[in-house]
Every structure is written in C-alpha cells, then in structure tokens.
Amino acid sequence: MILAHLDVVPAPPEGWDVPPFSGEERDGYIYGRGTLDDKSCVIGVLQALELMLKRGYKPKRSFYIGLGHDEEVSGHNGAMKIVERLQSRGVKLLFVLDEGLAVLDGVIQGVKRPVALIGTTEKGSITLNLTVNQPPGHSSMPPEETSIGILSAAVSRLERNPLPNMFGVGPEASMFEQLAGEFAFPLNVMMANLWLFSPIISRVLERTPSSNAIVRTTTAITIFNAGVKSNVIPRMARATVNFRIHPGQTVTEVLDIVRNTISDERVEISVLNSFDPLPISPFDESNFGYQTLQRTIHSVFSAAPVAPGVCIGNTDSRHFVNLTDSIYRFSPFKMKSEDLSR
Numbered sequence: 429m430i431l432a433h434l435d436v437v438p439a440p441p442e443g444w445d446v447p448p449f450s451g452e453e454r455d456g457y458i459y460g461r462g463t464l465d466d467k468s469c470v471i472g473v474l475q476a477l478e479l480m481l482k483r484g485y486k487p488k489r490s491f492y493i494g495l496g497h498d499e500e501v502s503g504h505n506g507a508m509k510i511v512e513r514l515q516s517r518g519v520k521l522l523f524v525l526d527e528g529l530a531v532l533d534g535v536i537q538g539v540k541r542p543v544a545l546i547g548t549t550e551k552g553s554i555t556l557n558l559t560v561n562q563p564p565g566h567s568s569m570p571p572e573e574t575s576i577g578i579l580s581a582a583v584s585r586l587e588r589n590p591l592p593n594m595f596g597v598g599p600e601a602s603m604f605e606q607l608a609g610e611f612a613f614p615l616n617v618m619m620a621n622l623w624l625f626s627p628i629i630s631r632v633l634e635r636t637p638s639s640n641a642i643v644r645t646t647t648a649i650t651i652f653n654a655g656v657k658s659n660v661i662p663r664m665a666r667a668t669v670n671f672r673i674h675p676g677q678t679v680t681e682v683l684d685i686v687r688n689t690i691s692d693e694r695v696e697i698s699v700l701n702s703f704d705p706l707p708i709s710p711f712d713e714s715n716f717g718y719q720t721l722q723r724t725i726h727s728v729f730s731a732a733p734v735a736p737g738v739c740i741g742n743t744d745s746r747h748f749v750n751l752t753d754s755i756y757r758f759s760p761f762k763m764k765s766e767d768l769s770r
C-alpha cells in the first residue's frame with residue numbers, strides 16, 4: 429500500500445517570497461505550502477499510475493493507494509478511517525510506503541555521496557500543557573513570584589536539561605554501521621566500530637539540530653500564553669511542549685523525567701496526546717518491501733547507497749501497525765542541508 433496526504437499546514441500570508449498557493453517555479457524549485465510535505469509524493473504516485481495505465485501495465489498483485497486529508501492533525505478522519513475499512517475487509521498488507529526520509533545530499537556530515545535513508549521506524553510523541561495558577565494582582569505591588577515567572581523557570585529547566593543522548597541504544601546505530609564505507613578515514617573506521625567509538629560520535633551528533641533529533645528525545649516549547657494587560661499580573665500562565673520520543677524510550681519514561689526536571693508542584697502537567705515510538709520494520713535481505721524499495725531507489729537515484737533510518741517526524745503510516753509489520757517512510761526526492769528548513 430502506498431500512502432500520501434493532500435492536506436498542508438496553514439500558510440499565514442507574511443514571510444513568503446511568492447504567494448503560498450501559487451506553485452510558482454523559481455531557480456529550479458517549486459514554491460508553495462506543501463510542495464515537499466506532501467504534494468510531491470501525491471503527484472509522484474498519481475503520475476506513476478497514469479504512466480502505468482498508458483503503458484497497459486498489468487500488476488502481478490493488487491495494491492492500494494491511500495491519500496489522507498488530515499495527516500497534519502493526526503490522521504483521525506483520513507488514515508484511521510482507511511485502516512478501519514481495510515480491517516473490516518480482513519485485508520493484510522505486505523508492506524506500506526509513506527512519506528518520510530529522503531535521499532540526503534550533504535546532510536550527514538562526512539558523507540560525500542547522496543545516500544537514501546528509508547525510515548524503518550518513527551519517533552513517538554508526547555505533547556504536554558504546563559499550567560501555573562497564582563493569585564492575580566496589580567503590577568504596582570508584585571509578589572516575589574508570578575505565574576509567568578514560575579512557568580518560565582520550569583520551561584527554562586526543560587530546555588537546559590535535555591533528555592539523555594541515547595545513541596547506540598536505538599536503530600540509528602544500524603544506519604551509521606551500514607553507511608560506514610561512505611565516510612572517509614578515520615570516520616569510516618569509527619562508524620564500523622561503534623562498540624568503541626559511540627561515546628565520541630554521539631557527542632558530535634548532538635551538536636546539530638537534525639542529528640541531535642536522531643540521538644535523543646527532543647524538547648520543543650511551541651506555545652506560550654499569559655497576560656493581557658501591561659499593569660495586571662495574570663492568574664494563569666500556560667505553555668505547550670512537544671517531545672519527540674527516541675525509539676529507546678517510552679511515553680511513561682519521558683513523562684517521569686519531565687516531572688523530575690520541572691520538580692515544582694505549582695506547575696500542573698497535563699497530557700494533550702501521546703504515543704510510543706513505532707516498531708522497527710524488517711530491513712533484511714529477505715524482506716520483500718524493503719528490497720523492492722531499495723531496488724527502485726537504486727534505479728532512480730544513480731545507485732545511491734540505501735540504509736535504514738529513524739523518521740524524526742510523524743506520518744499517517746503509524747496507524748497501519750495492525751495491518752502489516754513492514755512500514756517504510758521514504759519521500760522520493762533529494763534533500764540538501766539548506767532544504768531542511770524549507
């Protein structure tokens with residue numbers, strides 16, 4: 429089964445070089461909200477179907493195409509309904525392919541050639557609301573601590589105390605081992621001997637946001653709200669924090685660490701949504717889905733080396749775990765490091 433999604437995240441008008449829904453082509457790039465995430469996959473799938481129909485191609489086995497319409501808000505009415513329908517028909521899937529990692533060109537430090545990473549797992553996620561309620565007052569006679577001050581201190585503790593570096597505990601180590609030959613000396617020797625060098629490599633990886641994201645559960649403060657008037661001390665301050673959970677940890681473990689780090693009973697912690705990291709899909713030589721994908725990538729991207737990786741974002745495919753044990757996350761395009769912020 430091949431998945432993609434039609435919806436995009438909002439496109440507020442400010443900050444765009446071209447109108448966000450123009451699809452304007454400039455300097456070899458198509459500009460617009462959702463071009464990478466996930467219109468490129470939708471168009472890729474539909475164009476491939478058209479071509480196959482034109483050529484009178486007869487597939488050896490049946491396959492499904494699933495185009496969700498609410499992936500960016502967790503896929504409850506799109507992907508989940510597709511899963512329900514397939515389950516009610518007793519369908520089992522050989523493998524699922526969804527958006528995810530890509531052909532990375534110059535993104536992994538030390539690797540010169542473009543390499544294709546197939547996401548064989550996906551990080552978990554937990555989103556928390558942190559709320560502080562304190563007596564309100566007038567700014568002319570402030571108390572020693574306010575709701576805003578207490579919440580700011582808690583949020584700052586979370587930022588200053590990241591969750592532990594888990595490199596070597598999770599599947600990201602397999603990625604470096606498989607790509608060892610792509611690094612120049614001495615990195616090739618180090619990657620091939622992670623049992624010895626993982627403490628050094630893990631420190632290097634955590635220095636850059638994109639590789640830090642694969643070695644630990646990340647902490648992102650995404651919403652902060654308090655106060656309405658410059659001379660009123662507000663009763664309530666609230667922050668939203670999103671953690672992306674490393675495959676070596678669980679929701680429960682992360683929650684325990686967060687409680688200990690905040691360590692302030694005045695900060696009320698409530699869970700908005702959470703799920704554990706996804707199971708690791710097989711990527712051995714006998715796995716039909718992984719091998720088919722690897723062969724296809726080799727034929728399209730000039731034999732780029734292929735390795736399994738951890739998808740740091742979440743996808744609709746996570747809803748398909750009861751239909752197959754083989755879920756792969758790969759978007760068929762090249763990404764350079766400057767593209768990561770696009």
Ligand SMILES: CCCCCCCC/C=C\CCCCCCCC(=O)N[C@@H](Cc1c[nH]c2ccccc12)C(=O)O
Pocket residue numbers: 465499500501502503527528529530535536537553638639642739740741742743744763768
């Ligand atoms: C050694 C260096 C390795 C560096 C690897 C970095 C490569 C980055 C390449 C690609 C990025 C991966 C993006 C994957 C697709 C993500 C799709 C997406 O944006 N999802 C959203 C929305 C979302 C969907 N389900 C949930 C559930 C809970 C929260 C959010 C979402 C997202 O993940 O935020």
